[in-house]
Amino acid sequence: MVEIIASIVVFKTKACIINQTIASLLKSEYVIRLFIFDNSPTDKLRNEITEDNRITYLFNNENIGFGRAHNICIKKALHQCKYYIVLNPDVYFDGAIIKKMVELFDSDSEIGLVAPRILYPNGKLQLSCRSLPTPFDIAIRRIPFLRHFFPKRHKFHQFLHTSYDTTLNVPFLLGCFMMIRTNVLKEVGGFDERFFLYMEDLDLCRRINKKYKTLYFPEVNINHLYQRASAKQGYLFIIHLSSMIKYFTKWGWFKDQERKRINSELLRQPS
Template identity: 45%
Template sequence: MLVSASIVTYKNKKEILDAAVESFLNTDLDVRLYIVDNSPKDTIRGWYEDPRVEYIFNNKNVGFGAGHNIIMKDFSKLGTYHLVLNPDIRFEKGVIETLYRFMEDNKNVGNCIPKVVYPNGELQYICRLLPTPMDWIIRMFIPLKGIKRKIDSRYEMRFTDYKQIMDVPFLSGCFMFLRTSAIKEIGVFDENMFMYGEDTDLNRRIFQKYRTVYYPEVHVVHDYARASHRDWRLFIIHVQSSIYYLNKWGWFFDKERRMINKRIMEQHGMKWDLM
């Protein structure tokens, strides 16, 4: 098998999930898709008869990272490459093939993501520096749009044109095209984070030994919605995950973060500051 993929679902609408499933299966490559269902009911069972699809019902919500880990910990289920795929992603035929060829030609790349756009075609800023407390915690509680725009401009690497292939220390977890041999070496998602932050942590660990690359030659559509900004329970989970991540890697004294962010910014001709 060349490419495996896992989708973790929780009460997703059929038409949304159908688009993700059909997008991934629309390829001539040897692929397999695992749908890991965190929903309270196994409504999805029986939706997909394609033999390349395997359905796994958890009967509880184990979280984003833990759901994907059910597959990623079992190396017998993984292809040469493994795609962590959000259920609200869709794309045209050729995306998987292009990314596969890019990874084959660049053996030092551990994770790759294409350009990601909203349904209206607007660019999503999915390339990020390693987060500081300001980037995560403080901006959650500051309602001033001007301050948030200033933080986002730097954190989301908006100082780049998002039109070039570039190395990025933190790529969004909505579409992670992973090299399986890298996952065997680095490990899987940290399950201490139920949701939010686990993609940051995994990207950072991969970036320590491999390249993590933004590849805008192809694109996917992401029906992105910031659920944690609308749901109080998810907001608390977001804060808890952020605190756990910063406790793990360092709050204000994170030498590796400073070194990496400094290097990335200077590569793009940006002035470095101590944050």
């Protein structure tokens, strides 16, 4: 049987929210282990999460960030499973989707990562596919009046130039649910720990997409309680800004030829 291990990183997360995620995930017989890595200041959640012998709760007693916490779990699992799932504590779904995602992986050895269609709780589509962003693309997305002046560019960045009903090879998929081939994680490495929070999903997707397909798979859905916290809380915006600076310093601010090539190829994908 295919064996899958997953990890969820939490920080002051309510038990009622994460238990919904846990219940969704553990409905799949493929999931043999789930790490809950708690970055919170107390281990209150330890006694509030669902009890299951597949769950390993890890309390850290300090917030070491999203990517670094997942990496600790990934390193424990690399030699124990065929696929690895990174997911947020605020998603819920039908556990049967995992079987369909495994079948997609098995159909093509060049697939490195698969992400599902993401819906808001009201059933509305969340735009989870992205082109590789320039600093200007991020400014357009975060500053509403700029969208009126550059609507075509904004739509392209959020993949509105094509159909969200089609399986697509996408260089940047939002990281609230990513299923990854374990040997691909071994090859490219886990998350870049320079990113405390934000942009780490973009960085990982980009590194995988250089060698493998990173697929948006709309035949399966998850629901996401998306908050856009960095747009509402000042200190999170500072963290987001810091991560953006690190990302563009790593990959290139304005002279990123790889980004230019990949984004040009996206326009040639079937719509």
